[in-house]
Amino acid sequence: MGRYIGGRVVSMVITFLIIASLTFFLMKLLPGTPFNNQEKLTDTQIVQLNEKYGLNDPVAVQYFSYMKNLFVGDLGVSFQQDGREVSTIIGERIGPSAYLGFQSIVLGTIVGLFLGIIAALRHNSFLDYGTMVIAVLGISIPNFVIAGLMQYWLGVKWELLPVAYWDGFAYTIMPTIAIASIVVATIARFMRTEMLEVLGQDYITTAKAKGLSSTAVVIRHTIRNASIPIITIMGPLVVALMTGTLVIEQIFVIPGLGEKFVNSIMTNDFPIIMGTTLFYSLLFIVVILLVDIMYGIIDPRIRLAGGKD
Amino acid sequence: MEKILEVNDLHVSFDTFAGEVKAVRGVNFHLNKGETLAIVGESGSGKSVTSKAVMGLIPNPPGRIKQGEIKFGDRNLAQLPEKEMQKIRGSEISMIFQDPMTSLNPTMTIGKQIMEGLIKHQNMNKSEAKERAIELLKLVGIPNAEGRVTEYPHQFSGGMRQRVVIAIALACNPRVLIADEPTTALDVTIQAQILELLNDLQEKMGTSIIFITHDLGVVANIADRVAVMYAGKIVETGTVDEIFYNPQHPYTWGLLGSMPSLDSTDEELIAIPGSPPDLLDPPKGDAFAPRNPYAMQIDTEMEPPLFKVSDTHYAATWLLHEKAPKVEPPAAIKKRMQGMAPDEPIIGAKDGGKHV
Ligand SMILES: Nc1ncnc2c1ncn2[C@@H]1O[C@H](COP(=O)(O)OP(=O)(O)O)[C@@H](O)[C@H]1O
Numbered sequence: 001m002g003r004y005i006g007g008r009v010v011s012m013v014i015t016f017l018i019i020a021s022l023t024f025f026l027m028k029l030l031p032g033t034p035f036n037n038q039e040k041l042t043d044t045q046i047v048q049l050n051e052k053y054g055l056n057d058p059v060a061v062q063y064f065s066y067m068k069n070l071f072v073g074d075l076g077v078s079f080q081q082d083g084r085e086v087s088t089i090i091g092e093r094i095g096p097s098a099y100l101g102f103q104s105i106v107l108g109t110i111v112g113l114f115l116g117i118i119a120a121l122r123h124n125s126f127l128d129y130g131t132m133v134i135a136v137l138g139i140s141i142p143n144f145v146i147a148g149l150m151q152y153w154l155g156v157k158w159e160l161l162p163v164a165y166w167d168g169f170a171y172t173i174m175p176t177i178a179i180a181s182i183v184v185a186t187i188a189r190f191m192r193t194e195m196l197e198v199l200g201q202d203y204i205t206t207a208k209a210k211g212l213s214s215t216a217v218v219i220r221h222t223i224r225n226a227s228i229p230i231i232t233i234m235g236p237l238v239v240a241l242m243t244g245t246l247v248i249e250q251i252f253v254i255p256g257l258g259e260k261f262v263n264s265i266m267t268n269d270f271p272i273i274m275g276t277t278l279f280y281s282l283l284f285i286v287v288i289l290l291v292d293i294m295y296g297i298i299d300p301r302i303r304l305a306g307g308k309d
Numbered sequence: 310m311e312k313i314l315e316v317n318d319l320h321v322s323f324d325t326f327a328g329e330v331k332a333v334r335g336v337n338f339h340l341n342k343g344e345t346l347a348i349v350g351e352s353g354s355g356k357s358v359t360s361k362a363v364m365g366l367i368p369n370p371p372g373r374i375k376q377g378e379i380k381f382g383d384r385n386l387a388q389l390p391e392k393e394m395q396k397i398r399g400s401e402i403s404m405i406f407q408d409p410m411t412s413l414n415p416t417m418t419i420g421k422q423i424m425e426g427l428i429k430h431q432n433m434n435k436s437e438a439k440e441r442a443i444e445l446l447k448l449v450g451i452p453n454a455e456g457r458v459t460e461y462p463h464q465f466s467g468g469m470r471q472r473v474v475i476a477i478a479l480a481c482n483p484r485v486l487i488a489d490e491p492t493t494a495l496d497v498t499i500q501a502q503i504l505e506l507l508n509d510l511q512e513k514m515g516t517s518i519i520f521i522t523h524d525l526g527v528v529a530n531i532a533d534r535v536a537v538m539y540a541g542k543i544v545e546t547g548t549v550d551e552i553f554y555n556p557q558h559p560y561t562w563g564l565l566g567s568m569p570s571l572d573s574t575d576e577e578l579i580a581i582p583g584s585p586p587d588l589l590d591p592p593k594g595d596a597f598a599p600r601n602p603y604a605m606q607i608d609t610e611m612e613p614p615l616f617k618v619s620d621t622h623y624a625a626t627w628l629l630h631e632k633a634p635k636v637e638p639p640a641a642i643k644k645r646m647q648g649m650a651p652d653e654p655i656i657g658a659k660d661g662g663k664h665v
Pocket residue numbers: 323325330332350351352353354355356357358359368371372588
């Protein structure tokens with residue numbers, strides 16, 4: 001297991017370096033300049049600014065200095081916010097995003113598992129079909145549409161919840177639902193399929209033949225085994241969730257990292273774009289590693305196979 | 310002899326989109342205390358459905374017991390509520406299944422899987438159940454039982470897994486054990502070991518066994534009596550000797566003819582021509598008639614009743630009717646029957662006469 005994790009960490013670092021390089025060169029291909037009101041600046045001012053931020057150096061030089069700084073954890077400074085450290089800005093912005101992301105994934109997973117289990121246990125019933133209709137809607141309706149509908153009905157029409165901004169729990173409800181919808185839908189569908197698969201297995205018949213109650217069979221033998229593969233879709237789901245937050249933070253005007261990211265793209269604030277991209281990438285890579293390790297811990301077949309070599 | 314289980318006129322059907330599949334169509338048999346009854350028949354003849362009916366494990370929907378009685382003591386299992394059935398399953402009647410690779414939960418230690426039944430039926434606490442689980446593993450011949458009780462199924466070979474499955478089934482000392490093709494998925498040497506284990510355990514624990522198989526070859530090694538099943542019915546039943554040396558039903562002849570024997574290589578296997586009938590729409594008369602070279606006019610019109618051959622031997626074929634022409638089994642099969650004559654006992658055969 002230790003060697004397995006060691007190998008994974010090495011490949012993680014390599015992946016990260018590749019992403020960092022790709023991001024850098026893609027950034028160089030972006031059209032436009034990073035400076036506000038470029039048309040109002042004089043030529044000398046532009047030259048001075050380019051000089052100041054090292055934008056006149058050859059791309060190779062810029063690349064190596066960027067990577068060197070990256071190694072010591074220096075993500076550079078913002079072009080727009082006059083020399084503020086990118087890492088500081090990320091630090092300020094991460095709070096609301098992390099909160100929303102965490103709340104959505106927890107809520108979405110619980111509700112999704114619940115719906116999937118009920119649907120499978122009531123296979124081919126009205127409840128089953130109803131749940132699957134909800135799941136298909138949840139996957140096919142974009143979250144910004146759900147967000148817009150909620151803002152209109154819950155926020156404006158019925159005035160039940162604040163329409164936007166970030167000021168306490170009530171402000172988190174609509175964005176959480178909007179982000180969690182994809183999680184609920186994906187997990188419900190996946191869990192239903194897994195449950196049906198497990199319910200058809202021979203070992204379920206063995207469990208019944210022991211005289212266990214149907215509750216014991218479902219809880220001890222079915223749900224447990226059906227939920228193990230859920231971990232494998234958690235990685236992609238977290239990715240979907242993060243991209244979801246980008247738009248949702250924008251819609252609900254939440255001062256999170258996603259909102260900052262989108263705005264920095266609009267204004268060509270290269271260091272912020274790169275810093276945030278790398279931050280997201282690192283998060284993805286770590287999540288995927290954690291998912292793999294967790295899978296190994298939970299599923300004895302993998303755990304022991306990993307432990308032997 | 311005390312009858313421990315008696316099945317009378319059992320009918321089981323499955324409602325499918327294509328219509329009603331009549332999987333079991335009036336099965337009668339009984340199981341005596343301490344004996345092993347083999348139920349033999351081609352795949353699809355309704356053996357598993359019959360045994361699942363006894364266990365109350367027919368999935369509903371689509372399946373249902375349409376009619377009939379499963380007498381176990383003074384109870385009729387065909388009509389017992391699920392809660393009552395749960396008390397019987399695993400404690401009084403147990404079952405082992407065909408494929409040991411899939412019949413154990415891959416994410417639970419084998420110890421826990423054995424303990425579950427003990428905790429449920431015998432009110433043991435965890436440590437008592439664990440101790441008993443280790444005992445059971447020793448009983449079924451798993452070396453280093455203390456160490457292996459916390460291992461997972463994938464750490465065991467197929468044969469060892471089947472031993473674990475047997476340990477689970479025997480955990481609560483059931484009075485009846487149903488083994489549904491327990492050796493079919495195993496290779497030949499392991500098969501022999503598992504059969505021997507079942508024989509040993511039966512001697513030690515006095516369990517009555519229903520042994521289901523499509524292979525007459527293993528029957529001689531394990532059974533006292535045999536019931537031959539075809540298209541959802543028992544077509545012939547008798548002691549092992551009666552079925553092997555004096556078979557009456559042409560279907561039993563066919564099974565004997567298609568049974569590979571270990572010692573002789575020169576004989577050909579004679580497959581039964583054709584295939585079993587469609588149970589969505591079973592034929593009128595004798596269901597075996599279309600495949601039966603000895604079929605008569607009446608076979609296509611009327612179902613044969615069970616004719617008595619001896620007190621223990623019955624067969625459902627019109628050939629036993631007094632007006633029927635006398636036919637002999639095909640020569641090749643006769644030769645085989647002689648090859649297995651009683652004075653030349655089948656290798657590893659059960660000590661005959663024990664229960665007769
Ligand atoms: N769940 C089911 N739905 C429909 N038909 C079934 C079902 N289970 C068994 N059958 C039918 O019942 C018949 C007997 O099957 P089975 O008892 O499994 O045969 P075997 O003698 O090989 O054990 C088969 O024709 C099979 O198609």
